[in-house]
Amino acid sequence: MKRTLSAAALVLLAVVALPTAANALEGDSYGPGSCNSITPASVARGAAVSYSCSDFWVANQTVSITIDSSAAGVSARTLSTVADAAGDIQVSIDTAADPAGTYTLTATQGTVTDSSDFTVLDPADAAAAAASASDPSAGGNALADTGFAGTALPWVAGGLLAVGAAALGTVVVRRRQQA
Structure with missing residues (x-):
């Protein structure tokens, strides 16, 4: 019985400790910050988009930014x-001189690279897209985005399933040894 409890305690410790150790790599003090990418993701021609990164690049060093599109007649800048x-x-x-289309912004400093896309729309298309985005009857989404994509849920469920299988296996092995 003591061995079963010990095994269960070790499994519980592994479930609690391993995600903590893995998440330590995501902390501010262990690696680069983040790029907030481009906001807004699509604009009417003539409007500006903003690209920002926080605590991501080497301080006081030059970051090269290339803006390119596959649209005809557009050369990279x-x-x-x-x-x-x-x-x-x-x-x-500034997108005043850019024709409508999808653009890729690539920022580079040494071997570190970040890339984001943005879309330039004709002013009429931008107005129509803004109107339909706020109108639920036109298929738009009137609810705010909470930022939760749900991607961690399968990992948590899989981890709990693995812990349960390990605990069950330990109990079965102990019973066979005692029999």
């Missing part, structure tokens, strides 16, 4: 900015 002392950058990109 390159600009650069210098990360501040905290490794943050924020760049505003």
Whole structure:
């Protein structure tokens, strides 16, 4: 009985300790910050989009930014900015001269790269998209996005299933040994 309790305690410790150790790599002090990417993701031609990253780049070093599109007649453009002392950058990109289409922004500093897409719409298309996005009867989504994508749920369920299988296996092995 003591061995079963010991095994169960070890399994419980593993369930609690392993995710904590894995999540430590995601903390602010263990790695780079994050890029908030581009906001808004789609704009009417002539509006600006903002690209920002916090605590991501090497401080006081140049970050090269390339904006490219597969649209006909669009040539790639390159600009650069210098990360501040905290490794943050924020760049505003004017879309006045850009035709409608999807654009890819790629920021590079040494071997570190971040890439994001944004869409430039004709002004009439942008107005129609904004109107339908706020109108539920037009298929738009009137509810706010909470940010939860639900991707952790299968991992938690799988982990609990594995812990249960391990505990059951331990009990079965102990009973066979005692019999």
